[in-house]
Amino acid sequence: MEEQLMTIKNEALSLILDAGDIKTLEEVKLQFLGRSGKLTLALKDIVNVPLLQRAEIGQLINEVKQSVEEAIDRQGEMLKNKRLEKKRESIDVTNPGIKPPSGHIHLVTHAINEITAIFEKIGFTRVRYPEVEWDWYAFTALNFPENHPARDDWETFFTTEDVDSKKGSIILTPHTSNGQIREMQRVVKEQKGKGDISIRMLNIAKTYRRQSDVSHTQMFHQFEGLVVGKDISIVHLKGTLDYFVKSFFGENREIRLRPYHFQFTEPSFELDINCGVCLGKGCKLCKAGWLELGGAGIVHPNVLTFGGVDPKIYSGFAFGFGPERCMMMKEGLEIDDLRLLYSNKLEFLTQF
């Protein structure tokens, strides 16, 4: 029996070493270790071994089996390496790779995602409100007088829908500021009897104005921030916008506020950031050292009142910027015609 086992072992080892490819090796494996392989049968044969020697022989069979398995693994490794070696010779590392499918996200979405992430870090929550809206939410409640130019039909798109006696015409939102009123109304309703009003809203939506040229498209986007609480002041407005600018444009950028005029804020500001090239000294690119980013201000008490918030108890600030403009102020994205963003030329879209 022992002899027989040694013969099997030697035969196996020599066949294994002779196996020149994986397929032959598999056959050898089957021949010895398969269901009716020689070693398997030998193991079955153990019943014929006298009882006293059985343990010893059993152990021997296992040792043989183990060394055959090891030899097969070794030879397998060796064959694989050999095959790989051939592969090395056939690879041209300068040939193009085979990529997974790859599409493209629109630049506006890139901007919206980045802006959202920045404001979420400081506790803002994104909301969505109507883009086709009652005049009341877009103008009246935002303190626009009846005769204000923005309400002219050469600036704002009106629909032919019936005019509501209280809420006025149905229009396309010329800004995202209707979200201020809707958010205040929502929070006031939800918080009734529960505690203080605290709002940190980020409203990003499509907006529409009757303009089309290199820097205007009749549809565009805005992102609107609204913070309402107790003792909210210009200090907090500056802190929030500074955080945004440093996050979005870089830590070496500074902001400044210039006095401006909006109906729904008082005081009102225009926010500038210093030029990324000269950092505010003035250069060929920016002229005065500063670039205009958008509008902001302390929420007008009439607007708080229209939103259902008591201006004697609460104050707030708001801002509204264009994600398109912010994106195009980033280095490397100086797109000279805004209309390109909505032209859907694939040569353009697949760049991003």
Place this chain on the structure above:
Amino acid sequence: MDIKILDSWLREHLETNAKPKDIAKAMSLTSASIERVEPYGSDFVYSAEITTNRVDMASVCGVAREAATVLPHFGFSAKVLPLKLTAVKNENKENVPLTIKVDEKLVNRICGVVLEVKKGESPQFIKERLEAAGIRSLNNLIDVTNYVMLEIGHPSHAFDYDRLKHHTLIIRESKKGETIVTLDKKQHTLPGGDIVADNGEGEIVDLLGVMGTDNSVVTDKTTRILFFFDNNDPWRIRKTSMGLAIRTEAAALNEKGVDPELALEALQRGVALYKEIADAKIISDVVDIYPHKPAVHIIKVTSATMQRIIGVEVPLKTSVSILESLGFATNASGDTLMVTVPTWRERDVEIEEDVVEEVARIYGYHNIPTALPPFTQALPYHQNQNPFYWETRMKEALKDWGLTEVYTYSMVSETMFEGPLENAITLKNPLDMDHVYLRKTLTPSLLQVIAENKSYDSVQIFEIANTYHKRKNDLPEEIRKLGIVLKGKSETFYHAKGLVEAVTEEMGIRHVTFRDTEVGGIGASVYRDNTHIGDIEVMDEQLVTIEINFDELLAHANMKKTFTPLPKYPPVTEDISLVVENNVKTGDIMDAVKKTNPLIKDVELLDIYGNTRTFHIVYLDRTKNLTTEEVGKVREEIIDNLSKKFAAKVK
């Protein structure tokens, strides 16, 4: 509005040691933005942006007043040099006839005087100052009106006195359809409600506040002029100016509400100039009709409000000094200020917050510190209920599956609107005919993108956007949709279906089924349970569209994960090839297989070849090892079941 003024002119009204660049910077940070200061010969020219509420600053004197307030806060000396004006008195023995009648509904103030003049060229300094401001010098008679407007901020007009029949002006509303020829020789038909001057015979001789008319302006023969200041209802001025597309400097000022107190001052200044450069003689009394004086506002401001808005304490003394230098009168008592608003700010400063803004801006926004708002509350956050999370995630997934995102317009043309036009939210004042109706579907817009990118054989695009659905007596319902178009793949339908399956699986949505299309054409309708949530439509062999209600997907999106214990016993798998008629649906076969026996864990279609379909079947018993006999029995059941239901034969 933007105005341009020369540094030398400004310094006639402002004494300061600040250089032009200093003035621009200080003004930009605290007052009107001076976007540029550029050399102009030996002089400098400022370009200032004046916001609509600060028409009081749209003049040399207005800027000088603000600069004198602002500059000392930046360490410069500055003071206003007031104009020396004298009262205008008739120098003629007799008063020449002049009748002006006004409709008080339209007019705040009218001032006028008749002058005998010599027409000619203006001196160099006037020409230069006008031209630097972007206004062409014409002759001394016209130039004075523009010069006074730029210097003091009130527009005016010079009529040829002798061309006004009866020397009469009746200021009235225009009637719809009346026609005029403006001084630029263009004919206009008036919409009605415009403010016009009638010569007493029904003929219109001026479009007030906007532009003069050809029948009354000065000519080469002019020897006598009516020098005329009109201050009217700003809203009507804007309506006329925008409606007729006549955008003059005068209209840009008048539509914002000029301080009527300036009119007489400006008239005096103008007369002095006419005397200087046109040998003028005053031959009438001054007419001054003033039905609407600016209201006097007194506003109460507390230091508590001041601090609450600004965020830091500004000493009351500082506030008083700032306000006084801007022309406000103040009366302090304890922590309270009573502030009287000057006439030139009457339309602009109305409430406490307006006064706070005046203090804050001059104090300097750059002097206010920076801090994030205190974070006191936050609602619990549930990511699975956050539509923005899902939208971003799905956009990323679609991108990773090879699709490119597009943004198309919400408004479409008549041909691109799907469905009857009476269902469309329609723009009353579209900018062009390609953007008139608010879309109910995304597909036509996406197909247009495909059409506009003809040179691409293989294109996969998507968009997630709102669609607008008319409702009675309410805002339209805004439904977010996911639109996809695939071009250039063979087996387009199955690619599209696979994409819909991938989307719903990624969002954790179950019970999604595909049924024969209900919208006509070739394709499928997509259901979640029994709700129709979208459609796949095959346009041609290489083009397929998908439109799915994304709000429905959001409503059922699910992040919940469930754990099934790993089977202790191995599954048995086998492939069965069946010959069936082509009209038998694979879905029905798979349903039938699954329902045959609980031991069947899974069925997949492996392959279709001719009339043969091969299914991969997984058998599993969680309680024990399956024997060949047991599997065989179930297989028999399957085959029996399928041959009865679908006349299927095992191959």
